[in-house]
Amino acid sequence: MTKLLPQEIRSAGVLQIGGPTAISPYVQVNGKGEVSGVIVELMTAVGAKLGVPVKFNNIAYSALIPALQAGRVDVGIGTFTDTLARQEQVDFVDYILTKMVLMGRPETEEKIKKVDDLCGQTVASPSGTTSEIVMKAQAEKCKAESKSALNILIVPTPAEAQLQVETGRAATFVQAYGVGIGIAASGQNLKILGQPFRPEYHGAGVKKGNKQLADALMAGFKAIMDDGSYAKILEKYQLASLAMKEPVYNGTSTKPLAAE
Known part of the structure; x- marks a missing residue:
């Protein structure tokens, strides 16, 4: 071949x-x-x-x-x-x-179960990713619906997005389903929030x-x-x-x- x-x-x-x-x-x-x-x-x-x-x-x-x-x-x-x-x-x-999943610390699980729950929150997203596209679209939706603003921390890599959540600077980050399963099972005190989407x-x-x-x-x-x-x-x-x-x-x- x-x-x-x-x-x-x-x-x-x-x-x-x-x-x-x-x-x-x-x-x-x-x-x-x-x-x-x-x-x-x-x-x-x-x-x-x-x-x-x-x-x-x-x-x-x-x-x-x-x-x-x-x-x-x-x-x-x-x-x-x-x-x-x-x-x-x-x-x-x-x-x-x-598919995509939202990931956050266990204490975030009750208040964030889907993307529409992110208005008023701070999220972390790697630059140049589908996550950034999804978060920016949701930020516009929050604004259009006159809800609290969604703040997006743009970082260079997925690992840095995860770090923002682990250290409490952000409530959630978006990850690919396969990666998210591994993170949730690895004892890093992070959970998948809600159901996979997109x-x-x-x-x-x-x-x-x-x-x-x-x-x-x-x-x-x-x-x-x-x-x-x-x-x-x-x-x-x-x-x-x-x-x-x-x-x-x-x-x-x-x-x-x-x-x-």
């Missing part, structure tokens, strides 16, 4: 992957600089099908699309949500489902118009889904409920998910 890849990637002999590396269980890095996680295993398996090794580069979400556009990396990953706005700059090969796709992003690479990734993901390795990886990380039967190209516009 190597012939499916663009010539420049075949010549380089490596698929350069970019995204944040501190979003357990999706991608994390240890003290030796070794990456692990569900997306690392999935992309490594896809690379093996395509006949090239993969190299992971730590890039914040706010810098990821510019890195793709400049050709510094070939593929953007992480909890990289396929949105209509992002599709104007990036094409997505969607390979796993996601079903979406997480995708592997490529430079807009790079259809050859997108098609190659579609074939790679289809191959690991068909041979059962995809399901085994998701089961290992307790994310089987987020599995897809086949990859989808720009799914938010071509195969939108029903709202819950």
